Amino acid sequence: MSSMKALRRTMIEDKAMAEEKMLKFVEKSQQYPDKRDHSERKQDFDEIYQEYAREKAAEQASRCSQCGVPFCQIHCPLGNNIPDWLRLTAEGRLEEAYQLSSATNNMPEICGRICPQDRLCEGNCVIEQDFDSVTIGSIEKYITDTAWNEGWVQPITPIQERAETVGIIGSGPAGLAAGEQLREQGFQVHIYERADRAGGLLIYGIPGFKLEKDVIERRTKRMEESGIQFHLNYEVESLEALKANHDALLIATGVYKGRELKAPGVGLGNVHKALDYLIASNKKSLGDAVQSFDDGTLNAEGKNVVVIGGGDTAMDCVRTAIRQGAKSVKCLYRRDRENMPGSVREVKNAEEEGVEFIWLSAPEAFVGADNVETVRAYKMQLGAADATGRQAPVQVPGSSFELECDMAILALGFEPEDLPALFQAPELNVARWGTVKVNHTSMMTNIDGIFAAGDIVRGASLVVWAIRDGRDVAEHMQAYIDTQSSDDIQPSSSVAAE
Template identity: 65%
Template sequence: MAQKLLQFTRIEQANPDKRTAEERRHDFDEIYAAFAPDAARTQASRCSQCGVPFCQVHCPLHNNIPDWLMLTAEGRLEEAYEISSATNNFPEICGRICPQDRLCEGNCVIEKGFDSVTIGSVEKFITDTAWERGWVKPPAPKRELGFSVGIIGAGPGGLAAAMELRRKGFAVHVYDRYDRVGGLMIYGIPNFKLDKAVVGRRHELLEAAGITFHLNFEVGRDKTLSELRAEHDAILIATGVYKARDFLAPGAGQDGIVAALDFLTASNRRGLGDAVDEMGLDATGKHVVVIGGGDTAMDCVRTAVRQGAKSVKCLYRRDRRNMPGSQREVSHAEEEGVEFVWLTAPDAFLGNGTVTGVRAHSIHLGVADSSGRQIPQTVEGSAVTIEADLVIKALGFDPEDVPTLFQAPELAVSRWGTIKVDHRTLMTSIDGVFAAGDIVRGASLVVWAIRDGRDAAQSIARYILDKQGAAVAAAE
């Protein structure tokens, strides 16, 4: 191991080749090339194999990162894939879109002084290689158990649960209101971060495993939650959160002011070849202002650049250090020509039926509140007008009114609208109905949805089998 690893003192950190900003401004292709095998082995060899792997500790899935780095450094890629996929249902997706700078790589013990191991790029390389060489197989149960589970939502949490339950031998039916499988991975995340073919091949794999998908299916419209519950031995609600947070200010109802998800969905649908009713959802030739500082805001500004906007500005009321989005994404956006206007917040939208500008004021960060974050305070007399033909609100997402949508008033929710669960079992207030992912924890990362889906699958399997055991015992 000493020869293959611990090379961080003599080998510098290197990512796969990144396309130039000028080149990538004009298309939606992924911005990084694939790692060459020798380069992946070399970068994996930088791992220090530390006694307490903070990369693993700070990964929501607790991936066995040092193990698959060691195997990659030794050229044992099939074994590396087996280790990687043992804890992560979609490692090729996490390798592309996880904010590694905040999670595994940001907590690498060699990060101070030597730069972290390029964990995400190696993870992507391992799984892409596994797909190319035919190592990725549909989950195959050892035997069929004769029980079925209905999963509402075909996003990362629902798909991870479906995969785990199918592997255990359950019949799995996934219901989703959209026409494609993947949730926000299809319609919310742009191609330059996650090519849709990567999600599509996972869909095909799960169908090959015997998982049944019911698309364009709305619970509450096509069937109520109670009707679905009667058809299955258990139900998992993994719908995610889609209700856009709004910002009410004078002029907010004008044309040209749109929600981030509407903008991103229209762009992704165009990329998929769908006919799209533009409705002001195209940035071509416009001065674009995006309000927000999270990863969705970064997706919007970078999409607007690729659509041919005249200018793209991102307004955020805090400074760069305090923004919730990935710093890596901010750097990519700056390279591509996005202007960040820090410590600035809007207070009105100008125009006469169609937006022409945003009136904003400067912000001073005051004392910290109970959460530890400094409270934004308006600087008097600092108002400015920023030209805008298209304003995109990227302020985050809240849960929809699930009990009303599903015709299930008995389904308990928190004061934030998220579904209440017993956090030991993930069961809701309805017997046999579980919930996981963003609809429970609030808007979060894909990797957390995968973790929650895997945990829910364990709880659901335990619930069904324990109930069956109790029924057998009672019959005896």
């Protein structure tokens, strides 16, 4: 009996000691990892934030209030167990913190770098209003980077190998997440990618100052070591023919087609789409020969650059232009700062680096002979709210002004390509805006055994949502294959006779 009392006393003391390490938001202020000075960081494409020291990560994790209703977790598309791995970090139990964080997220080191935490977990932290939020994203990045450095991240070793194969079209976050989940269940996974590297927009669309490329490459290398086969430079000629090689097929192509802008002069030289510009820059950073960059077409050096748009892609473009040595960089956005869809943190970083934002402005025309020389724009004001409750921008009469411009970049969002035509699959059902239609209960398209997930279904969205979709669709694909396998098992004649 005395031993039971001693054990209970020890448990109570351990709990008390653990609780002492939390709830430090009153005495510890918010502190992100050190950020390189703007004069230094705009000279290269390296990430701008330094790594947390171990004790600093634990200190910031200890600020978590361990609230009964964790709004950070509720507002995370992946439902990450944020309070739990913050507590483990505060207690110095980093390997356990990594195991917990990776249990719900295939790429925590990537989400920690590029998720708009100010709109998701951190923006909904219960201590945010009075004490500033816990630095969730930076701690998530620290935990997983530590796990890689310590060798805790190992290749996937399924408990049992299965003979069935799955094919995945696209190696962006949805495809990679689905591939990992299916491989864990023992399936033979083949990922088909039309580019020469795996990663989709993670590798070619997001600049290194937000996501260094070795972070993605070590993730895809782990997948290869796990037995996942990547087929690079692969153009899908026929959806039907590819499906014939697999027990189930996933369309996870993402959306790559830049939205068009209807304005006089938009077809002039030096008016470029954001993705063309970013891909050229990222390829150059990876050491590739890029003719359109080398001949100056997609190089902002010495140019007056005007970027149209207000999302995270626009922020990637303006900050890339700064690093390429642009003479000036201006960003036109038709709404005000408060209504900008891009990350508040990214806007601040861009301003520190020398980007000029021209709020409540929109392009009227691109003026020049063969190449654009000026952008004629007009002022906007926010009018009545639309159906979503967002105020619609309205042109201010007589407010035209001109901006000198040697390179204009359109960062207006992305749309799907014409997949039925691209994949010779006219029977594939798509919505009127081009996204693939699925049964939202099974995530299957109208074609038996062919599933779809990520941006190609929901439209251009966040990486974290693509990972969530990839994880979800993997469950549905497994259930489908299991059902097909059980249907193939026929009763013996003696059983049938009974």
